[in-house]
Amino acid sequence: MAEKELKLLNYGVQTALTSLSRLTYDYSVWTSTYDYSVWTSTYDFMHDLNEEYIDENMVPDTFNSLKVDGIFYLNENFEPILTKGLHHLSDVELTFSFYDFKKYPLNSKMLPTPISGEGAPHKEGFINTQYGPALFSAFQIRDSNKFGGNRGFLIFIQLVEEPFLDLLNQSTLTKISIDNDIVGKNLSGLPLWNEKVKIEDVKPYRHILFQDMNGLPVTVLKIKHSKGDLPPLINEHSLIFISILSLFIYLFYHLITHTIIKPVKKLALSIKLIDGELGFKLLDDKFSVKELMIVSNNVNQLINTVQQQNDLLRKQATTDQLTSLINRHGLLAVLEIHKDLCIRQGITFAVVMCDIDHFKQYNDHFGHLEGDQALVDVAQVLKLQCKRANDYCARYGGEEFTLLFSDMSENDLQEKLLRIGDAMKTLNIAHPKSQTAPHMTFSCGATIIKATDVVDHSLPISDIFKCADQALYEAKSTGRNNFVIKEFVTLASDEQR
Ligand SMILES: Nc1nc2c(ncn2[C@@H]2O[C@H](COP(=O)(O)OP(=O)(O)OP(=O)(O)O)[C@@H](O)[C@H]2O)c(=O)[nH]1
Missing domain, CATH: 1.10.8 (Helicase, Ruva Protein; domain 3)
Structure with missing residues (x-):
């Protein structure tokens, strides 16, 4: 919309100047074409400056109908021969000084270059006057309509006032005002009215500079774009601030x-x-x-x-404090692993319950502290017999120990238990109160669990202890200091039998 408005504005200025120029032109045309006597009068006037011509033409009607505020006649030497100023809206006399237009050669630029061939050269533009900025239109007067020698120049002046602004405002959707207070202001960089329209960002306000033919500033047009105007709360600066703030918040x-x-x-x-x-x-x-x-x-x-x-x-939780062997809790965990290995991979394992013979008497005789030390020593002997990684020695409780040997045949187990008996003999803990031997002995009950003992993927650990326990009981009841290996029997297989 801003682009359209600017184009319309330029068009409006053009129209105003053209309109003024046309007045000048029509005036000449009128004088030469429609009223020969008038043309003659003008021509005569340029020669003899007769008063009748002035009385006939330099009247308020002429100014009002033509909407001009000043009419000037200059001879071919650019010297003013008649000047008349009248505010066409108020009929107030204006005392335009020819001085304004006498700055030859500067002001001669206002005038068209006279020609000798056919034509009606004219020039228009802006000029500073003592009443403020004005539009001007200058026309060459010739001997006859568009022909003949150069008889001088006719200049029409129209002050830049409401009618001019009204014309511009009518042409566009803008609100236009004039800033004549331009003395001392930096106007460089302001676009000129007749420059090609440059569309920048939509701005609510725009300034356009009018210059005279010498490039001196005449006035500044302030244009308020109605369509480009933003609500006061969100003006351009607020928008930039909000955008930067939003960006900052986003980044933060x-x-x-x-x-x-x-x-x-x-x-x-x-x-x-x-x-x-x-x-x-x-x-x-x-x-x-x-x-x-x-x-x-x-x-x-x-x-x-x-x-x-x-x-x-x-x-x-899994270690016995006295002997540092794994305790019953640790033994159960280890047994679970061997049970699974047996069920899944068919790996045989042996469980041996060892119980020290007549340990009560030993305690009674030597005292509990000595009893503890004996338990520690026995534990050491038993542990030394568990040589492979999957062999375990646990303190089942009291003076009872449990050994677990992985992948062991009955013959190997027998040998192992004999060796344990020998080791106890070698340890030779004196036990004077034992009715079995002069040194500390123990009895063992063992059982071997094979893959064939697994029934329905089941191998109850309680059955394992029960079997080993029965074997131990037999070893105890058959003299002690010996071992019994009992075939493993599960409750399930019992029921089957
Ligand atoms: N010093 C000591 N004695 C313990 C410990 N745990 C159990 N005992 C003793 O071990 C003895 C076990 O006695 P019994 O169950 O009668 O067994 P036993 O005297 O060995 O007789 P048999 O097993 O039939 O040969 C009890 O006197 C318990 O007090 C312990 O940690 N330290």
Whole structure:
């Protein structure tokens, strides 16, 4: 819309000048074509400056109908021979000074270049007068209509006032005012009215400079574009400010999200996912924010401490404090593993229950502390017999120990138990109160569990203990310091039999 308005505005100025020029032209035409006597009068007037011509033509009617505020006649030497000023709206006499138009050669630029051939050269533009800026239109007067010698020049002046502005305002959707207070103002860079329309950003206000024929500023036109006008609350500056602020907020939000919110969320999620059951996983400590790195490192230290304490607790829960062997709880876990290996891979394993003979008497005789030491020594002997990675020695409880040997035949087991008996003999813990031997002995009950013993993928651990226990009972009841290996029997197979 701004582009259209500017084009219309330029058109309006053109129209005003053309209209003034046409007045000049028509005046000449009128004098020469329609009223020969008038033309003659003018021609005569240019020669003799007769008063009648002035009385006939320099009257308010002429100014009013032509809408001009000044009429000037100059001879061929550019010298003013008649000047008449009358405000065409108020009929107030205006005392235009010829001085305004006498600055030859400067003001001669107002006048068209006289020609000798056919034609009616004319010139129009803007000029400063003592009443303010004005439009002017100058026309060459010739001997006859468009022919003959140069008899001088006729100039019409129209002050730049409401009618001119009305004309411009009618042509466009703009509100136009004039700023005549241009003295001392920097007007450089202002577009000229007759320049090619340059469409920049839509601005509510625009200034256009009018210059005279010497390039001196005459007036500045202030154009308010009605369509380009913005609501006062959101003017151009506010819009720029809001845009920059929005951009800043957007960038700030992204910066905060990227550097703080996302890393904090990531850290919070990582902390939430710490799961002792599955093992503690250390947090990533690569954060751009130093504080988050510190939090992550501190949490990692905590994880390490918890992990160590967990390991310790797990170890304590499965270890016998006195002998450092695995306890019954640890034994059950190990048994579960061997049971699964037997069920899935058919790997045989042997379970041996060892019970120290007459340990009550030993305690009674030597005291509990000595009894404890004997238990520690026996545990050492038994542990030394568990040579392979999958062999275990556990303290089942009291003076009772359980041995677990993986992938062991009955012959090998017999040999192993004999060796254990020998080792006890070698250990030679004096037991004067034993009715079996002078040194500490023990009795063992064992059973071997094979793949064939698995019924319906089932192998109850209670059955294993029951079998070994029965074998131990037999070993005890048949003299002690010996062992019995009993065939494994499950309750399920019992029922089948
Ligand atoms: N010093 C000590 N004695 C224990 C410990 N645990 C169990 N005992 C003792 O071991 C003895 C076990 O006695 P019994 O169950 O009668 O068995 P036993 O005297 O070995 O007799 P048989 O097994 O029939 O040969 C009890 O006196 C318990 O107090 C222990 O940790 N330290």
